[in-house]
Amino acid sequence: MRQAVAALYERNRQQGTAPWCGLEYDFVCPSYGTYPFQWFWDSGFHAVALAHVDPGRARAEMRSLLRNAQPDGFVAHVTFWQREKYEDMLQTYSIAYRTPYLSDCIQPPVLAEGVAAAARGAGGREFLAEVLPAVVRYYDWVDRVRDPDRDGLIATLQPDESGLDHTPKYDAYLRIPRVEHAEFTAAWERVAGPYGEVGRDPGAMFALDLFVVEDVLVNSIYGENQRVLAEMLEATGQAAAAAAMRARAARTTQSLVEKCRDAKTGLFFDLAGRREDPLRVSTVSSLMPLILPDLPKEAAARLAALIEDPREYGAPYPVPSVAMSEPSFVPGVVGGKLLWRGATWMNTNWYLSRGLRRHGREDLARRIEDRSAELVERSGFFEYYDPFTGEGHGARDFSWTALVLDMLARHEGG
Ligand code: GLC
Numbered sequence: 001m002r003q004a005v006a007a008l009y010e011r012n013r014q015q016g017t018a019p020w021c022g023l024e025y026d027f028v029c030p031s032y033g034t035y036p037f038q039w040f041w042d043s044g045f046h047a048v049a050l051a052h053v054d055p056g057r058a059r060a061e062m063r064s065l066l067r068n069a070q071p072d073g074f075v076a077h078v079t080f081w082q083r084e085k086y087e088d089m090l091q092t093y094s095i096a097y098r099t100p101y102l103s104d105c106i107q108p109p110v111l112a113e114g115v116a117a118a119a120r121g122a123g124g125r126e127f128l129a130e131v132l133p134a135v136v137r138y139y140d141w142v143d144r145v146r147d148p149d150r151d152g153l154i155a156t157l158q159p160d161e162s163g164l165d166h167t168p169k170y171d172a173y174l175r176i177p178r179v180e181h182a183e184f185t186a187a188w189e190r191v192a193g194p195y196g197e198v199g200r201d202p203g204a205m206f207a208l209d210l211f212v213v214e215d216v217l218v219n220s221i222y223g224e225n226q227r228v229l230a231e232m233l234e235a236t237g238q239a240a241a242a243a244a245m246r247a248r249a250a251r252t253t254q255s256l257v258e259k260c261r262d263a264k265t266g267l268f269f270d271l272a273g274r275r276e277d278p279l280r281v282s283t284v285s286s287l288m289p290l291i292l293p294d295l296p297k298e299a300a301a302r303l304a305a306l307i308e309d310p311r312e313y314g315a316p317y318p319v320p321s322v323a324m325s326e327p328s329f330v331p332g333v334v335g336g337k338l339l340w341r342g343a344t345w346m347n348t349n350w351y352l353s354r355g356l357r358r359h360g361r362e363d364l365a366r367r368i369e370d371r372s373a374e375l376v377e378r379s380g381f382f383e384y385y386d387p388f389t390g391e392g393h394g395a396r397d398f399s400w401t402a403l404v405l406d407m408l409a410r411h412e413g414g
Helices: 002-011 040-053 055-066 083-090 111-118 124-146 181-197 202-208 216-235 239-260 284-291 297-308 346-358 362-379 399-411
Strands: 013-018 023-028 097-099
Touching (some): 040 111, 040 399, 124 216, 216 284, 239 284, 297 362, 362 399
């Protein structure tokens, strides 16, 4: 697997100097066929996998991501390093731009975890000293700009910010009449259009209340990353900053439990709009608080039971991105290229298997790890897989699927 990942990351490597900013880049793109740019959360995952095959490149990946960090702390969800080469492809994307080369969106904040993985081994302290200020500025930006109600939960302002582009949990909120790509594009424009008119000013976008979601997947990852950042601050002798960051992480867990947890089902639901209406669709997001070590025992046990349940998430190739009991669940390809409507993805498996280990369910974690490895061994590195047949779909040579290497390393106690 290590060799296969090294070969994949050689094929998907992008290296050069961008004329538009005069800066060097060296990163792994998600997939040459469809995603030839640098994506934020993908890069965090790539760093985790790269740490096993080439630690120097893991650091280069994170440096490339941070190279275009803005003075206010913001880091774009896509950096279009070689924009000119792919103009035709860009016509097919729905993207909001901050500059022609940077998107104006966030993605789940996997930055601290990516940096922590890249900092392992010799020279790690120097690397942390170099990048941590920008990492802290990023989390401060997210906290300052995306949590106006100060509950420790950050809000996404567009559906693509969760990284779960066409998830059915937004169908009703976005008023999607038919599960077709054109309807999702139209819904995206109903949000992004008015944002453009207010100059994409965050305060004004919140005030429009068109799409404001305190997303459970985003905030579970946010909580975990604040915790990881606190550890890195501690390790570099910044005890006061570490304590403050740890308190922020605890507040995020507390609000997820108090505001998003449905006591009846044990599921966690996103909160939508100023009224914070729960989006009651059972998706993989609903399980994600399992990654938080400080999640109360009982809440974690309920989530583990749902992952095991053959009517909910206990598919032959777990963990499907939508509960099998949901009417919107589709195991394979849907609407040509609609994503996150039921298929199994490696990044959520990576999180959930770690969460299960943290909460004493090593047996179930191993099952997910084994089945994940089987998917890649049988079909190769696909973007997502059918939870019943294991067939691979979507982009080929998809880079974050290499997270399976980290899952196997853990599995072997490495
Ligand atoms: C799709 C995914 C998103 C990912 C991007 C690049 O848009 O939904 O999560 O970051 O592709 O791989």
